[in-house]
Amino acid sequence: MVKLQEKESTISNSEWEAMRIIWTLEPVSSTKIIEELQAKKDWSESTIKTLLRRLVKKNLLSTKKEGRHFVYTAKVNQTQVMTEAAQELLDRMCDMHKGEVLLQLLTDSPISKSDLAKMQQVISEKEKSAPDMVPCNCLPDKEHVC
Template identity: 75%
Template sequence: MVKLQENESTISDSEWEIMRIVWTLKHASSTQVIEELQAKKNWTESTIKTLLRRLVKKGLIATKKDGRRFIYTATVSQTQIMIEAAQERLNRMCDMHKGEVILKLLSDSPISKKDLAQMKEVITEKEKDAPEKVPCNCLPDKAHLC
């Protein structure tokens, strides 16, 4: 898992927008990021540069000076950050209901045949040790069914 710097446990929706551009382009100048974002958002150049600085501070993108411009590259993969964000959300939920949430996400998400095959393998392996019912973990030291 990617560990963001202390006090920086998440990235904002706006920061996600920038990260998606940097991940897609592999490396991008601030001008490219600004152009791409302004094509779909009504953001000022200074707002975008502030967001870029925050992402550098969080260690999610690196910057390199290339003449008069800055080039940004991601220091973490998109999949790593997506897993961390999803896990952070799931950790807030009742264990008993996580399966339902994952099923709904699976049902509603576009997924490749390759990913589905891998999921089948994981499910087959997890089935070997899966309990009949996952207990609620909402209240400490209590056996509840939510």
């Protein structure tokens, strides 16, 4: 799988919709993608085909022709792309407040017991070297509390 960052591409909201279906069902035919997207969105077949062509052009999908249909497979890993998108957003935030944001996301998100156990392990490990307070990084070369 290829990282999204290496593609120098961003995924639009519409492209996320298509990619989620492809990641779930891959390999998946264009007919099935159209059917699934039309069940969720009021999009025409031609709009969806254009969307798929854009994803192929961005090198995020591979495609092969099988009979009268195209079959799509993701060239990027779902979890990796989600992590990169979340990290890109977190990189724009104040370091001091990232913990609060992560806590709220943890509170608001459905999470499995196995993922919670993994999180507990990571927290235990990070706790060993965590500072008492994370400094603000909003202003260059200044210590500031925001």
